[in-house]
Amino acid sequence: xxxxxxxxxxxxxxxxxxxxxxxxxxxxxxxxxxxxxxxxxxxxxxxxxxxxxxxxxxxxxxxxxxxxxxxxxxxxxxxxxxxxxxxxxxxxxxxxxxxxxxxxxxxxxxxxxxxxxxxxxxxxxxxxxxxxxxxxxxxxxxxxxxxxxxxxxxxxxxxxxxxxxxxxxxxxxxxxxxxxxxxxxxxxxxxxxxxxxxxxxxxxxxxxxxxxxxxxxxxxxxxxxxxxxxxxxxxxxxxxxxxxxxxxxxxxxxxxxxxxxxxxxxxxxxxxxxxxxxxxxxxxxxxxxxxxxxxxxxxxxxxxxxxxxxxxxxxxxxxxxxxxxxxxxxxxxxxxxxxxxx
Amino acid sequence: xxxxxxxxxxxxxxxxxxxxxxxxxxxxxxxxxxxxxxxxxxxxxxxxxxxxxxxxxxxxxxxxxxxxxxxxxxxxxxxxxxxxxxxxxxxxxxxxxxxxxxxxxxxxxxxxxxxxxxxxxxxxxxxxxxxxxxxxxxxxxxxxxxxxxxxxxxxxxxxxxxxxxxxxxxxxxxxxxxxxxxxxxxxxxxxxxxxxxxxxxxxxxxxxxxxxxxxxxxxxxxxxxxxxxxxxxxxxxxxxxxxxxxxxxxxxxxxxxxxxxxxxxxxxxxxxxxxxxxxxxxxxxxxxxxxxxxxxxxxxxxxxxxxxxxxxxxxxxxxxxxxxxxxxxxxxxxxxxxxxxxxxxxxxxxxxxxxxxxxxxxxxxxxxxxxxxxxx
Numbered sequence: 001x002x003x004x005x006x007x008x009x010x011x012x013x014x015x016x017x018x019x020x021x022x023x024x025x026x027x028x029x030x031x032x033x034x035x036x037x038x039x040x041x042x043x044x045x046x047x048x049x050x051x052x053x054x055x056x057x058x059x060x061x062x063x064x065x066x067x068x069x070x071x072x073x074x075x076x077x078x079x080x081x082x083x084x085x086x087x088x089x090x091x092x093x094x095x096x097x098x099x100x101x102x103x104x105x106x107x108x109x110x111x112x113x114x115x116x117x118x119x120x121x122x123x124x125x126x127x128x129x130x131x132x133x134x135x136x137x138x139x140x141x142x143x144x145x146x147x148x149x150x151x152x153x154x155x156x157x158x159x160x161x162x163x164x165x166x167x168x169x170x171x172x173x174x175x176x177x178x179x180x181x182x183x184x185x186x187x188x189x190x191x192x193x194x195x196x197x198x199x200x201x202x203x204x205x206x207x208x209x210x211x212x213x214x215x216x217x218x219x220x221x222x223x224x225x226x227x228x229x230x231x232x233x234x235x236x237x238x239x240x241x242x243x244x245x246x247x248x249x250x251x252x253x254x255x256x257x258x259x260x261x262x263x264x265x266x267x268x269x270x271x272x273x274x275x276x277x278x279x280x281x282x283x284x285x286x287x288x289x290x291x292x293x294x295x296x297x298x299x300x301x302x303x304x305x306x307x308x309x310x311x312x313x314x315x316x317x318x319x320x321x322x323x324x325x326x327x328x329x330x331x332x333x334x335x336x337x338x339x340x341x342x
Numbered sequence: 343x344x345x346x347x348x349x350x351x352x353x354x355x356x357x358x359x360x361x362x363x364x365x366x367x368x369x370x371x372x373x374x375x376x377x378x379x380x381x382x383x384x385x386x387x388x389x390x391x392x393x394x395x396x397x398x399x400x401x402x403x404x405x406x407x408x409x410x411x412x413x414x415x416x417x418x419x420x421x422x423x424x425x426x427x428x429x430x431x432x433x434x435x436x437x438x439x440x441x442x443x444x445x446x447x448x449x450x451x452x453x454x455x456x457x458x459x460x461x462x463x464x465x466x467x468x469x470x471x472x473x474x475x476x477x478x479x480x481x482x483x484x485x486x487x488x489x490x491x492x493x494x495x496x497x498x499x500x501x502x503x504x505x506x507x508x509x510x511x512x513x514x515x516x517x518x519x520x521x522x523x524x525x526x527x528x529x530x531x532x533x534x535x536x537x538x539x540x541x542x543x544x545x546x547x548x549x550x551x552x553x554x555x556x557x558x559x560x561x562x563x564x565x566x567x568x569x570x571x572x573x574x575x576x577x578x579x580x581x582x583x584x585x586x587x588x589x590x591x592x593x594x595x596x597x598x599x600x601x602x603x604x605x606x607x608x609x610x611x612x613x614x615x616x617x618x619x620x621x622x623x624x625x626x627x628x629x630x631x632x633x634x635x636x637x638x639x640x641x642x643x644x645x646x647x648x649x650x651x652x653x654x655x656x657x658x659x660x661x662x663x664x665x666x667x668x669x670x671x672x673x674x675x676x677x678x679x680x681x682x683x684x685x686x687x688x689x690x691x692x693x694x695x696x697x698x699x700x701x702x703x704x705x706x707x708x709x710x711x712x713x714x715x716x717x718x
């Protein structure tokens with residue numbers, strides 16, 4: 001079994017001077033404990049427990065709770081706030097919140113900050129958006145649209161998972177707890193998280209939206225609005241990732257020019273959980289996550305039996321772009337799409 | 343199940359909005375309130391606005407929050423240019439005044455005519471001395487909610503930035519903005535109007551704010567599609583309903599750019615109009631290969647009256663537009679990969695056109711508050 005080394009001072013006070021309790025270490029952080037309800041008052045909705053109610057569409061939450069799997073039932077808190085108050089989102093009887101609040105709140109314990117940067121790569125190079133990027137084998141891909149959601153952030157200490165709160169540019173909890181990463185908008189590649197102070201050795205997040213956010217009805221503000229280009233009116237829910245590009249004629253025929261990833265019907269049909277562990281010997285209070293876009297394309301070409309694949313709206317025709325998206329979604333779950341750079 | 347569920351869900355979330363609209367004086371932003379004298383106001387900007395010279399109802403008195411829009415109109419205005427009746431009224435006067443053109447013959451309204459959804463029925467508009475540009479005049483509706491750039495190429499980040507550019511454009515109004523301001527400052531009525539709206543004499547910054555305020559107030563909310571979004575499942579006829587399902591479904595896939603509610607995702611796409619040697623669009627701004635032939639996705643509000651279509655006005659009718667997409671565009675290699683030939687019957691094409699026609703808001707096209715000032 002692989003041993004993970006502790007990351008030193010991974011949660012500090014990056015850029016936030018004078019914040020109370022902002023020591024970069026010391027007191028034990030809270031975990032998924034009876035305080036989970038309070039943590040989730042920060043508005044970070046988690047996947048509903050298997051078999052739990054709350055979501056309106058068939059198939060509800062994401063996959064199982066095994067290593068690399070979704071939060072699911074195994075990581076549900078043993079106790080939680082089972083009431084509803086004016087500030088906290090509604091919490092279902094099993095203690096798991098079901099709301100997708102537009103204005104999350106921050107728990108008092110989450111006094112530490114860390115910055116996360118998504119480093120989009122293509123092969124050995126940084127991704128060049130809007131220009132040809134060379135494929136390892138023949139040909140090039142020119143991305144003309146690449147955007148995706150990340151949400152439900154957690155920091156990891158061994159097997160322990162601690163909710164983290166996504167912050168906006170002003171240091172306030174970000175709307176819906178959702179980050180829209182847009183390759184054309186460099187400012188969207190960097191964001192801050194708040195969590196209880198402590199040492200952590202990993203990061204987990206959804207590559208997409210929680211079931212609660214994916215079930216959001218009616219007009220919503222950014223980043224869940226029309227300008228996200230990820231609204232999916234014909235089906236229930238949102239796109240989690242949208243890739244469009246131009247593939248050169250000398251590339252392999254299977255290289256997809258279009259990938260639209262969203263949720264699927266079924267218990268394991270939600271957004272994939274991504275788990276990244278700090279590399280050995282890493283230290284510091286910022287996290288750089290590498291995401292190779294050619295790796296995305298490879299994942300979207302994974303040979304997968306899609307005979308059971310249905311979009312949340314069963315009357316909607318599945319096209320090649322949604323099939324590519326589903327291959328990506330299944331390959332991403334528990335895979336190594338993202339890498340924590342030293 | 344399936345699409346019926348989707349439609350049912352639209353009714354579910356639309357109904358509270360509809361109920362809200364029927365409740366007077368709730369004070370919630372975006373809700374319509376009844377004001378004295380029968381005028382209707384947006385609660386977030388108040389009932390206190392007086393009409394411009396008393397000759398028409400207040401501009402902001404007609405405003406409601408469109409169904410399918412997340413924010414109220416007031417929330418779209420920047421902090422340094424909050425939306426007020428005085429600013430919007432001043433902007434309206436300026437919009438229709440040819441004093442802002444070199445030879446005093448061309449106003450904003452020459453190229454943005456209300457009955458055409460504030461667009462121009464000409465392929466390209468005529469500026470001073472009969473000069474013409476190269477791009478079709480965009481229609482103006484619901485621009486308050488645009489967050490990702492204005493003009494066909496997105497070169498203006500905000501309305502305040504956009505509104506001054508046609509004034510100084512040599513083929514449009516061809517008047518240096520400084521000179522425009524001088525003209526306004528020499529007019530006692532404008533001096534008074536600027537003082538009333540902003541507490542300052544005419545200057546470039548407040549000229550922009552006034553015009554932006556009026557354009558921001560051009561809100562189109564009363565089409566049959568809006569009524570459908572608000573919960574009236576009978577608002578569209580059978581053909582338009584079929585067209586809606588095609589439009590927002592994976593058959594026609596129009597929603598990839600023209601999303602629900604706003605009918606635009608504010609993005610930039612090469613929709614297959616570009617041909618070699620043509621207008622390079624957004625690439626002129628960014629220099630990126632991938633932006634060749636990309637133009638801003640316009641909202642399709644009132645599209646039935648904003649012909650001709652596309653950035654160059656090259657498509658004369660809605661039928662031509664549907665055929666263009668069904669044919670897969672021009673076939674140039676830069677065409678967005680989502681544009682591909684569609685298999686649509688003649689009836690289905692007609693259904694899509696019927697849906698597009700349901701986006702027409704007759705009230706917006708004739709509202710006197712948005713038209714030119716009438717002489718006393």
